[in-house]
Amino acid sequence: MKNPFLEFFHVPNSKELLDIAFSRAMKSSAQVSKNAPILLKAKKKESKRIKVAIEELLDRILTIIKRVPMIDELPDFYKELASLLVDVDELRLTLGKLNGILPLLRKLQRLFSKKLSQIETPKDADQIRRAAFGRISSIINKQNPNLEYLNKIRGRLKEIPSLDYTLRSIVVAGYPNVGKSSFVKQISTNKRIEVQEYPFTTKKLIMGHFDIEKRYSQIKLQFLDTPGILDRPMSKRNNIELQAILALRLISDLIIFIFDPTPSCGYSIDSQLDLYHEIKNNFTKEGEIEIVIVFNKMDLASAEEIKSLRKMLNVEEKDCFLINALSGENLDLLKELLIKRYSSNE
Numbered sequence: 001m002k003n004p005f006l007e008f009f010h011v012p013n014s015k016e017l018l019d020i021a022f023s024r025a026m027k028s029s030a031q032v033s034k035n036a037p038i039l040l041k042a043k044k045k046e047s048k049r050i051k052v053a054i055e056e057l058l059d060r061i062l063t064i065i066k067r068v069p070m071i072d073e074l075p076d077f078y079k080e081l082a083s084l085l086v087d088v089d090e091l092r093l094t095l096g097k098l099n100g101i102l103p104l105l106r107k108l109q110r111l112f113s114k115k116l117s118q119i120e121t122p123k124d125a126d127q128i129r130r131a132a133f134g135r136i137s138s139i140i141n142k143q144n145p146n147l148e149y150l151n152k153i154r155g156r157l158k159e160i161p162s163l164d165y166t167l168r169s170i171v172v173a174g175y176p177n178v179g180k181s182s183f184v185k186q187i188s189t190n191k192r193i194e195v196q197e198y199p200f201t202t203k204k205l206i207m208g209h210f211d212i213e214k215r216y217s218q219i220k221l222q223f224l225d226t227p228g229i230l231d232r233p234m235s236k237r238n239n240i241e242l243q244a245i246l247a248l249r250l251i252s253d254l255i256i257f258i259f260d261p262t263p264s265c266g267y268s269i270d271s272q273l274d275l276y277h278e279i280k281n282n283f284t285k286e287g288e289i290e291i292v293i294v295f296n297k298m299d300l301a302s303a304e305e306i307k308s309l310r311k312m313l314n315v316e317e318k319d320c321f322l323i324n325a326l327s328g329e330n331l332d333l334l335k336e337l338l339i340k341r342y343s344s345n346e
């Protein structure tokens, strides 16, 4: 399913909305016979302008509201992720406020039509239209913070990856700075993933694909690069870490847990081990979901560091993959495992 927020297009601010509405209004022309009295012509012209301006605004505001998906009705992954990225109550309130001005605009149209019907000179028509535009501007300008808020959250929501529910998802997790993004960038088709030497570089879920070519078919896997997670109580984790937890909880078919056996990531082995055990105990559905152990930064890691980490994990050499995510060294072994696992159509 495509990210449901992709249809949530740019939201114009109040000035943009008013500019469009008023310029349409001023270009409009009323249907009135050439021989009609000047007063009637003036009434019709200005009445049409007010009508066009208000209808344009009603239409545009309704479109803005309609393009925001109903978060409660989305599949869990999108619903929960959206709730981490934006305050859903504030969003609801903002949409409510925007919706609330629609009857006010309709009322203004009725009010000014009535005023126009009562005028006595053509000059009055122009003045009434100006007054109407003034009232309209004031209503719309008051909504500017709401319009800007919608545009701001749109920026965050449109970056949610589009998850294909027919494909298997491999979630890559671990401590910050261990090389998760380097790994996903190396193994998947997504070469635009940001890698930096400091922790907390990745702040959102990022998707990359991996294709297994078979003689008669092709198997596609989706890799999810996640933000680093610290070993701390769930209630202390921030919304960035919680996105990684959400991916582990809701969409993983396989978890790749990356360790940095060296001190280069800036975090201790003990903390990384604690996180590993937490994930293994809580997100593998009692062994239903496999967790693959990867030791990254093999170019930096000493034999002693590797041996000691294996011992602490109580795993054999064959049960963990020693790789260099930057050069791609040894990645073939891991790819083979994926090919074997996913080409048997299990």
Ligand SMILES: Nc1nc2c(ncn2[C@@H]2O[C@H](COP(=O)(O)OP(=O)(O)OP(=O)(O)O)[C@@H](O)[C@H]2O)c(=O)[nH]1
Pocket (backbone or CB within 6 Å): 175, 176, 177, 178, 179, 180, 181, 182, 183, 194, 195, 196, 197, 198, 199, 200, 201, 202, 203, 226, 227, 228, 229, 296, 297, 298, 299, 300, 323, 324, 325, 326, 327
């Ligand atoms: N020497 C070496 N450096 C690596 C390797 N893999 C990653 N790095 C470096 O480790 C640093 C962190 O890499 P990232 O891929 O951004 O790590 P991350 O786990 O995604 O980090 P966050 O997004 O901050 O959690 C970068 O400076 C990488 O160049 C490796 O195999 N060997």
Ligand SMILES: [Mg+2]
Pocket (backbone or CB within 6 Å): 180, 181, 182, 194, 201, 202, 225, 226, 227, 228
């Ligand atoms: Mg990263």
